[in-house]
Amino acid sequence: GNSVTQMEGPVTLSEEAFLTINCTYTATGYPSLFWYVQYPGEGLQLLLKATKADDKGSNKGFEATYRKETTSFHLEKGSVQVSDSAVYFCALSDGPSGSRLTFGEGTQLTVNP
């Protein structure tokens, strides 16, 4: 079946450091790809998405590019802030209608001042 693999965490960075969180997927067809973020004490929020190969999703300084050839959707940010500390989940659309999501296990990011 379809699956998502995220880099093992947790990840700890200093403020203004460069961030990469790796995500690779296995899927039949051409799923949409998503990054969700879960801030402490809050619900899951959609961070960005890409619906086809070579699309770049971006939001709040975060970017991810849909790479079909490497089946990857790595999350990047050039300069992280303390407020970016959260758990990040990579996901793909799945199921007969593409409506359900298959998530990775999540990566805990801690940014220190």
Place this chain on the structure above:
Amino acid sequence: GAGVSQTPSNKVTEKGKYVELRCDPISGHTALYWYRQSLGQGPEFLIYFQGTGAADDSGLPNDRFFAVRPEGSVSTLKIQRTERGDSAVYLCASSITGGKNYGYTFGSGTRLTVV
């Protein structure tokens, strides 16, 4: 409403008891989803409603789990004969319409603890 509302936010129940978890989606959203998130894991799909009908219930783990959405808005997830392994955060999400190009809006979840 402004967001997806889930009640209760926390539920502690004894093993073997019956529980109901409620989800109130964003007004006008036709698609509604239930997921389960165990500690340290990503959410796992349970069931997807399009309107009043379950379009995909392939994620329900066994026949102790059942969900309804009788009027196409509020949904209730029902768990019979609860087991300790059912302890998790149950998440509800809604979207304007089903389809892979839409991101969901998630609720804050119901934390279920079976003792």
